[in-house]
Amino acid sequence: MKQFFSFNDVKSNYKELLNKALDYKKNPFTDKHIGENKTVGLIFFNPSLRTRLSSIKAAYNLGANVWVLNAGSDSWTLEMADGTVMDGNSQEHIKEAIQVMSAYCDVLGVRTFPNLKNKDEDYNEVILNKVVENSSVPVVSLESATLHPLQSFADLITIAEYKKTERVKVVLTWAPHVRALPQSVPNSFADWFSQIDFVDFVITHPKGYELNEKFTNGSQIIYDQDEALKDADFVYAKNWSSFTDYGKILSNDSSWTVTKEKMNLTNNGKFMHCLPVRRNLIVSDDVLDSDSSIVIPEATNRIFSAQTIFSECLKSK
Ligand code: AN0
Ligand code: CP
Numbered sequence: 001m002k003q004f005f006s007f008n009d010v011k012s013n014y015k016e017l018l019n020k021a022l023d024y025k026k027n028p029f030t031d032k033h034i035g036e037n038k039t040v041g042l043i044f045f046n047p048s049l050r051t052r053l054s055s056i057k058a059a060y061n062l063g064a065n066v067w068v069l070n071a072g073s074d075s076w077t078l079e080m081a082d083g084t085v086m087d088g089n090s091q092e093h094i095k096e097a098i099q100v101m102s103a104y105c106d107v108l109g110v111r112t113f114p115n116l117k118n119k120d121e122d123y124n125e126v127i128l129n130k131v132v133e134n135s136s137v138p139v140v141s142l143e144s145a146t147l148h149p150l151q152s153f154a155d156l157i158t159i160a161e162y163k164k165t166e167r168v169k170v171v172l173t174w175a176p177h178v179r180a181l182p183q184s185v186p187n188s189f190a191d192w193f194s195q196i197d198f199v200d201f202v203i204t205h206p207k208g209y210e211l212n213e214k215f216t217n218g219s220q221i222i223y224d225q226d227e228a229l230k231d232a233d234f235v236y237a238k239n240w241s242s243f244t245d246y247g248k249i250l251s252n253d254s255s256w257t258v259t260k261e262k263m264n265l266t267n268n269g270k271f272m273h274c275l276p277v278r279r280n281l282i283v284s285d286d287v288l289d290s291d292s293s294i295v296i297p298e299a300t301n302r303i304f305s306a307q308t309i310f311s312e313c314l315k316s317k
Contacts, residue, residue: 001312004140005128006147007191014156014196017312021157021304028061028307034314035064041105042068042142045127046113050275050302051142051150055109058306062314067104071097080127094127098134107313108135114145114182116247122146123212138313140306146212148184151274152192153305158298159199159234162270167198168233169267173225174205175282176252177239185274186240187215194219204228208250212243225256232266237273237282258283263292270294 010017040059059066078097079090102108110131114122122145132139141149170193193201194217204225222228237258242248271293
């Protein structure tokens with residue numbers, strides 16, 4: 001595997017990779033030779049708890065070494081634009097920075113959030129593409145401006161583990177938040193689950209929160225949340241800012257918070273969220289603290305999604 005940015009990179013073999021991830025969960029150290037004398041490099045332009053630590057754990061399980069750089073704070077301020085006179089605050093160009101960092105590793109993970117101001121720049125993945133152009137090793141997205149594929153893969157592992165029937169209904173629901181958040185997690189979730197063969201997929205959100213059709217692939221949208229949640233086997237909550245009115249918060253309607261009453265509409269459904277989650281804003285305490293919540297197993301599966309992808313990248317190097 002030479003890159004992992006979206007479902008497209010695994011579309012032809014996602015079932016095989018899912019089985020591989022489930023095998024890793026059973027036997028985490030079975031491939032501990034794959035990473036011998038290899039290094040996984042992780043660059044974070046933004047904060048992270050799960051992605052950072054699960055990626056480190058995944059690399060260790062493969063016997064690899066790891067370095068992490070908080071590019072947003074620990075290194076030189078990077079210049080992203082080409083052809084500029086660098087007489088301002090930036091001290092190093094991303095071109096040299098990535099060429100150097102990729103010389104120090106065998107797989108390069110990068111987290112780069114959208115700025116939510118310039119839609120074209122975000123949706124053209126300008127920063128991720130600069131990383132790819134200058135990297136001499138495979139690049140893995142640790143959440144880009146538009147997608148979060150390691151999260152979606154972990155979500156797939158989790159749903160595969162918890163599903164009780166052949167086919168399952170999965171509902172992606174918008175929920176309120178006080179800050180403008182990326183569309184990366186819901187875009188990615190929609191892109192994956194609209195194409196997973198055992199899933200009936202529904203999206204629910206207030207009007208104005210339609211996601212990019214490039215990622216929803218014609219998924220059913222139901223604007224009435226109660227209606228959408230009926231008989232759901234999995235409820236996947238997430239806030240996102242508007243795609244059409246780019247980066248804006250259009251609603252903070254607390255009736256969209258996922259509560260016990262909402263979960264009662266489902267088919268004894270499981271509650272999922274990628275975390276970090278704001279309690280009693282996105283989801284009420286009595287849901288998050290109940291047996292129907294599987295957010296911790298979901299976060300645990302981040303290890304095995306990363307381990308599977310790193311393993312594929314290290315093998316092909
Ligand atoms: C980020 C987001 O919504 O994309 C990261 C989620 C994994 N969340 C926040 O910034 C709170
Ligand atoms: N879910 C997720 O990616 O969490 P972090 O932002 O903490 O890495």
